[in-house]
Amino acid sequence: MTAGHGDFPAVGGPARHIPVLLAEVLEALAPKPGDVIVDGTFGAGGYTRAILEAGASVVAIDRDPDAIAAGRDMERQYQGRLRLVEAPFSTLDRHVEAADGVVLDIGVSSMQLDEAGRGFSFRADGPLDMRMAQAGVSAADVVNTFKAGDLARIFGFLGEERHAGRIARMIEARRQKRPFERTLDLADAIETHVGRKKGDKIHPATRVFQALRIYVNDELGELAHALLAAERVLKPGGRLAVVTFHSLEDRIVKRFIAERSDAPAGSRHLPQAQARAATLRRLGGGVTAGETELAANPRARSARLRAAVRTEAPARDGDLSAFDLPKLPGAGQAPER
Numbered sequence: 125m126t127a128g129h130g131d132f133p134a135v136g137g138p139a140r141h142i143p144v145l146l147a148e149v150l151e152a153l154a155p156k157p158g159d160v161i162v163d164g165t166f167g168a169g170g171y172t173r174a175i176l177e178a179g180a181s182v183v184a185i186d187r188d189p190d191a192i193a194a195g196r197d198m199e200r201q202y203q204g205r206l207r208l209v210e211a212p213f214s215t216l217d218r219h220v221e222a223a224d225g226v227v228l229d230i231g232v233s234s235m236q237l238d239e240a241g242r243g244f245s246f247r248a249d250g251p252l253d254m255r256m257a258q259a260g261v262s263a264a265d266v267v268n269t270f271k272a273g274d275l276a277r278i279f280g281f282l283g284e285e286r287h288a289g290r291i292a293r294m295i296e297a298r299r300q301k302r303p304f305e306r307t308l309d310l311a312d313a314i315e316t317h318v319g320r321k322k323g324d325k326i327h328p329a330t331r332v333f334q335a336l337r338i339y340v341n342d343e344l345g346e347l348a349h350a351l352l353a354a355e356r357v358l359k360p361g362g363r364l365a366v367v368t369f370h371s372l373e374d375r376i377v378k379r380f381i382a383e384r385s386d387a388p389a390g391s392r393h394l395p396q397a398q399a400r401a402a403t404l405r406r407l408g409g410g411v412t413a414g415e416t417e418l419a420a421n422p423r424a425r426s427a428r429l430r431a432a433v434r435t436e437a438p439a440r441d442g443d444l445s446a447f448d449l450p451k452l453p454g455a456g457q458a459p460e461r
Contacts, residue, residue, distance in 0.1 A: 142421040143170030145367055145429045148411050149227055152365040152431035155180035159224035162357065164213030164350055169195050171227055172206065181205040183220045187212045187257040212257070214349035217356045226354040229367045230347055249308040254337045261454075263336040267310065268303045272296040274453035281450040282344075282372065283335030287318050291332060307333075338372070344449055347373060351380045352442040355403055358434035364404070365431045374410065374428050376447055381406055381432045383446055401437035 143149075149171060155161050157179030163172045166186035172195075175182050184206060186192055192210045199206045209219045213228060252264040267275070272292040279288035294317045295304070304310045311329040318328045338344060354364050364381075368374040384404040408431065413424040 142424075143174070144229065144421065144424045144427045145411065145413055145417070146170065146174055148429050149365050149367065150174055150178065152407055152429065153225040153227060153363050155225060160220065160222070161225040161227065162216050162220055162223045162354070163227050164216050164354075165227075165229045166191055166195060166208065167229065169198050171229065173198065175225075175227075176202050176205055180224070181207075183207050183209060183216075183223070185209045185211055185213050185216055185219065189258060212346055214346045214353060216350060217353040220357055222359050223354075223357045223362055224359060225363045225365070226358060227365045227367075228347070228350055228354070230343065230369065230373045249306055252304055252307055252310060254333075254340045256341045261340060263340050264303070264305055266336060266340060266454075267295055268299050270453060277450075278339050278452055279332050279335045281335070281452060282338045283331035283333075284371075285331040285335065287328075291318065334370075339452065339454075344372060344376060344447075345444075347376055348380075348444055348447040348449060349442075351377065352439075352444075355384065355434070356439045356442075360434055360436040362434040363407070363431060364434070365429060367427055367429050369426050369428075374430070376449075377430050378410070379447065381430055384440070385432065400440060401435070403435055403437045403440060404432040405435055407431035407433060 153161060153175065155175045155178040159180035161175050161180050161182050163175065163182055163184040166172055166184040168191070169184065172182045172184045182205065184195065186195075186208075187210065189210055192208050195206075195208050199208050211219065216226065252262065252267065254263040255261075266278070270278070272289075272295070275292035275295060276288045279285040279291060285291065291314055294313065295310075298304070298313055304313070311327065311333070314329040314332055315327065320328050351364075351366075358364060366377045368377055381404055385402050385406045411429040411431075413421075413427055417424050
């Protein structure tokens with residue numbers, strides 16, 4: 125995927141496809157002929173193509189059927205070195221047994237943002253959808269059926285929206301007269317209710333749209349499962365590279381790498397506890413885009429790359445409690461893994 129999100133203004137014209145932090149991702153992965161790299165977020169294939177050009181083979185995963193369909197020509201072009209899989213990246217360990225590298229670029233792609241019919245943005249009017257897999261519960265379903273308290277939790281946790289309660293109550297009242305079905309209808313209602321100061325670069329509905337998209341696609345849960353799956357499939361010496369675009373995602377990745385890179389010491393209160401071997405070794409800290417890339421691709425401004433190398437220690441149990449994911453309403457509504 126290529127687009128940033130979070131506080132990016134959902135207005136203006138479409139951005140062309142530019143892979144974010146491409147040089148830095150390639151340096152972290154160090155792909156070479158004979159390697160098998162998993163691109164868990166294929167999108168328009170920017171990372172995949174660069175990895176293939178380095179001589180490695182790629183298993184590319186995307187749950188968006190449009191992305192997979194658009195990648196078939198690339199699959200034919202590289203004659204057996206590229207395999208496309210339509211699936212959530214949380215299931216990557218079901219599609220490859222062992223890998224020399226895994227790259228994940230988290231969030232919504234430029235193509236999805238720029239296609240009004242997908243309902244991810246309010247640059248142009250479109251159906252209030254936001255489903256990456258084009259199946260399951262839509263943003264309209266959430267907005268028109270969830271209680272105000274549940275909406276407020278979603279907007280507050282996933283959008284970090286300070287007016288979450290006000291906006292949720294407005295939505296609950298307005299939908300009784302007319303349900304929300306279009307992106308501009310929801311965006312305009314939020315702007316009218318909350319107001320917008322002159323000179324504000326961020327539209328008042330931006331964080332609500334972010335929250336709905338993350339919720340509808342269970343993006344934080346998907347990320348947590350994908351990190352655990354990557355740990356399972358990476359060979360010793362294999363490399364993990366993850367590009368995130370806002371603090372919610374980055375916190376999950378940073379915490380996972382830190383926890384897996386440190387061998388916990390046994391507690392003095394529980395001397396019988398066995399310290400677990402580190403399964404990852406950090407590769408530097410968080411890497412951000414430089415001035416040249418930012419000038420060419422403003423969507424890269426919130427991107428952050430974190431990378432690690434797999435050790436020889438066995439993968440640990442897949443316990444999601446370590447990720448401290450927010451407890452939100454409607455558990456189990458997200459697409460099945």
